[in-house]
Amino acid sequence: MLKGNTHRMAGIALFGALGFVLMFFAFPLIPAVPYLKVDFSDLPILLSYLLYGPVGGISSGVIRSVLHYIQTGGDMGYPIGDVASFLASIAYCYPAYVLLRRSTHKKGIFLAFLAGTLSLTIFMTIANWFAITPLYLYLLNINVGDLRTYLIAGVLPFNLLKGIIVSVVFASVMPKLKPWLVRQRKMNPIK
Numbered sequence: 001m002l003k004g005n006t007h008r009m010a011g012i013a014l015f016g017a018l019g020f021v022l023m024f025f026a027f028p029l030i031p032a033v034p035y036l037k038v039d040f041s042d043l044p045i046l047l048s049y050l051l052y053g054p055v056g057g058i059s060s061g062v063i064r065s066v067l068h069y070i071q072t073g074g075d076m077g078y079p080i081g082d083v084a085s086f087l088a089s090i091a092y093c094y095p096a097y098v099l100l101r102r103s104t105h106k107k108g109i110f111l112a113f114l115a116g117t118l119s120l121t122i123f124m125t126i127a128n129w130f131a132i133t134p135l136y137l138y139l140l141n142i143n144v145g146d147l148r149t150y151l152i153a154g155v156l157p158f159n160l161l162k163g164i165i166v167s168v169v170f171a172s173v174m175p176k177l178k179p180w181l182v183r184q185r186k187m188n189p190i191k
Helices: 004-022 042-072 080-100 106-140 147-187
Strands: none
Touching: 004 042, 042 080, 042 147, 080 106, 080 147, 106 147
């Protein structure tokens, strides 16, 4: 059995690779913006946060995004979507992690997922306003119409729904994973 740093590095890489695979099972939520798709790659990233702390979770997110960029080549060679996906993972997982590690009751778990969803929604709306969408518009010559309408009718509800869906799925599998998580944390405490 792997011990210490080897176990940690292998676990971080495994969760990153699992997130990469889950990125390919994506589906659109809002017909007006079919290129915004939900995937469940944040689930293993959040597990990595819970087992290995913020550095482990972020490292798994980097591995997932780099593997996806290498496999798909990004949007015409630009890693905008993969960087946006990485930032979205941090925006969702970090607040959820901070509150989940302190709480075991249902209200605390609900608040953790609510914080993650709100953080994701607010951060990605602002990031799309100032950086992500302007980069797409400039580099790929894409037209989304009025930027404010696009953000309010597309990006904001998409990220809100994505956060809710990922939260519901994670909350539904969390009771089954809890004994395993507790054992793993005892064997490999967060440094």
